[in-house]
């Protein structure tokens with residue numbers, strides 16, 4: 116049996132294909148290039164949900180806006196105890212207040228929840244009052260407005276839409292697999308999403324982008340990159356933003372997100388020289404990983420340029436994983452519905468390696 120179920124097929128899905136050898140991501144028959152920077156998050160969610168909800172509207176914008184307003188009432192539960200926790204723990208706790216169910220109304224509330232709750236948690240932790248949603252706005256625009264309390268520029272909205280679309284679904288990654296296992300017991304969509312959030316927060320999965328900023332800030336300038344990276348690897352640390360269980364070449368999402376960062380243009384949102392500095396650190400990391408692990412293809416994954424994009428959109432690094440959940444929640448819901456539509460209870464075998472009972476005297 117391969118550790119971590121590497122290369123084990125656990126489901127057949129129409130949601131997405133991750134080709135690790137060619138570095139290709141296909142979502143419901145569309146290549147990433149067709150979607151990133153072109154589709155809004157609402158369009159992508161509709162694409163993922165199509166065929167799995169009978170009453171799915173052709174345009175989710177209005178229904179998702181109404182769902183943001185509906186879940187905002189749960190923000191009243193954001194007390195000082197929750198504000199003392201990490202953003203993703205507080206967001207998860209508020210999401211847990213939503214009723215379970217398998218219908219579109221439940222799905223829309225869950226699609227809205229990470230966005231509404233993260234904005235309220237980030238503002239609350241900064242001592243600011245939450246900003247109620249504006250149902251008339253597209254999702255990405257309202258997320259940035261709820262976070263900052265003022266309208267975002269179109270370039271910022273486009274960058275967030277690109278990010279949410281790019282990370283919305285990615286085969287049977289750990290958090291999506293967790294969501295499918297929970298859905299397979301018929302527990303309901305809220306339970307499946309809570310499992311996805313919990314799996315996502317781990318640093319080996321969705322918890323990586325925040326530490327990428329810490330790495331860049333500790334390195335400080337390109338001349339320090341080699342020494343910092345060498346000492347990290349000598350400690351047995353993993354370089355956040357590099358390596359992947361499936362991709363043996365560059366993660367195609369890395370360049371989709373780097374392009375989105377560049378489009379935001381330096382000076383207005385992106386710190387001058389930040390992209391060039393990140394590229395220098397990336398080049399050093401790839402060279403050193405090749406020296407240290409010559410027989411393991413370790414390339415840049417989605418998280419490296421995620422960090423620069425979310426930093427440029429004024430999300431605090433501690434909330435980066437929450438923003439990942441804002442996009443991936445569409446995939447968790449779609450996979451959960453697909454599992455219920457055609458799958459059985461997920462229950463693999465295990466090999467017992469513990470002691471046998473003592474023989475009766």
Ligand code: SDX
Nearest residue numbers: 285288319320321323353354355356357358359360411416
């Ligand atoms: C995501 O599955 C998905 O699709 C996930 C994701 C999605 O969209 O859902 O793509 C999102 O989770 C991206 C990955 C984000 N995580 C990180 O950036 C954290 C750093 N990356 C590593 O922890 C690691 O690359 C993993 C966890 C992502 C993948 O690890 P694997 O496939 O389990 O590989 P491994 O841990 O067995 O490592 C194999 C070798 C090891 O060397 P040895 O101990 O055998 O000598 O490669 C080394 C590792 O030490 N290695 C790294 C490394 N990644 C692997 N060494 C240094 N830095 C790294 N980043």
